[in-house]
Amino acid sequence: MAASPPSAPTKPTLIHLQNSSSQSALWVLEELEIDYDLRLFPRPQGRAPPELKETHPQGKSPQLLLPSGRVITQLSAIVLYLIRTYDTSHTFSSPENDPVREEMLLGIGGTDLASKLGSKLMLHGVALLSPFFIRPLLNRVRKFLNELVLDPDIAACFDVLESELGAQEWFMGGTAPSRVDFVVHFFVGLAVQPGYVHLEKYKGLKAWMERCEARPAWKRALERGNGYDLDYPRQWA
Numbered sequence: 001m002a003a004s005p006p007s008a009p010t011k012p013t014l015i016h017l018q019n020s021s022s023q024s025a026l027w028v029l030e031e032l033e034i035d036y037d038l039r040l041f042p043r044p045q046g047r048a049p050p051e052l053k054e055t056h057p058q059g060k061s062p063q064l065l066l067p068s069g070r071v072i073t074q075l076s077a078i079v080l081y082l083i084r085t086y087d088t089s090h091t092f093s094s095p096e097n098d099p100v101r102e103e104m105l106l107g108i109g110g111t112d113l114a115s116k117l118g119s120k121l122m123l124h125g126v127a128l129l130s131p132f133f134i135r136p137l138l139n140r141v142r143k144f145l146n147e148l149v150l151d152p153d154i155a156a157c158f159d160v161l162e163s164e165l166g167a168q169e170w171f172m173g174g175t176a177p178s179r180v181d182f183v184v185h186f187f188v189g190l191a192v193q194p195g196y197v198h199l200e201k202y203k204g205l206k207a208w209m210e211r212c213e214a215r216p217a218w219k220r221a222l223e224r225g226n227g228y229d230l231d232y233p234r235q236w237a
Contacts, residue, residue, distance in 0.1 A: 012036050012067070013037040013064070013065040014026060014037070014064055015041070015064075016039065016061060016226070017062070019230060019232075020048075021075045024182050026038070026062075027221040028079050028083070029221075030220045032082060032092075033217075038224060040226045041061065042226065048060055048061060075183055079182045094174070094179065096172050096173050102179065105161075105171055105180045113154065114187055117154065120150045120151075123138075123142040124142065124236075125236055127139050128237055161188070162205050165208055167204075177212065177215075188209060189230050195231075
C-alpha cells in the first residue's frame with residue numbers, strides 16, 4: 001500500500017535566529033496565543049547561518065512561513081500580518097485610528113534608529129576585530145563619527161520617542177501593546193543593551209521597557225527562544 005503524502009502545514013512557522021529581532025516576532029505569536037511551529041537557529045561567529053537562505057534568498061531572520069508557502073520577512077511586516085490575521089478581538093490593533101502616526105513612529109523607532117545603530121555597531125565591530133596596530137586609528141575615527149553624527153542622531157530618536165509616548169502606557173494608546181511597541185522594543189533594546197543609551201534619562205521609555213518585559217507573553221517567548229543577548233560588542237571582544 002502506497003504511503004500517504006505528507007499533510008500540508010496548517011499553521012505558520014517562525015524562522016527564529018538567536019539574539020535578533022525575531023524575538024519580537026516570537027513575542028507577538030505568544031501574545032496572540034495561536035498554534036505555530038518554531039525553527040531555532042544559533043548565530044555561529046555572530047552571523048546568520050547559511051541555512052536561512054534555504055527559505056529566503058536574503059538569509060535573514062525573522063522569516064514567517066505561511067501554510068500557503070508564502071514567506072514574509074521584515075519584522076514590521078510580520079507583526080502587521082500576524083495582528084491583522086489573528087487578532088480577531090482587536091486587542092493589539094492600534095486603538096488610535098491614525099495610521100500616519102503609526103508609520104511615523106515605526107520610521108523613527110525602526111528605520112531611523114536602526115540605521116544609526118547599525119553604523120555604530122559596524123564601527124565598533126571593525127575597531128574590535130581589526131589588527132591591534134591599526135586599532136588606535138580606527139578608534140579615533142569611530143569616536144569622531146560617534147560624537148559628530150551618530151550619538152546626536154540616536155539621542156534625537158530617543159527624545160522623540162520619549163515625547164511621543166508621553167504619559168501613555170503604549171505608543172498608540174490603549175491597554176495592550178500594538179505594532180509600534182512590538183517593533184520599537186527591539187531597537188530600543190539594541191541601543192540599551194550595549195550601553196549606547198542609558199534609560200535613566202528617559203523615564204517614560206524606561207517604564208515602557210519594563211512594562212513590555214513584565215508581560216507573561218514576553219517571558220514565554222524568552223523561554224521558547226534560544227537567547228536574547230543584544231550586546232554584540234561584548235560577544236565580539
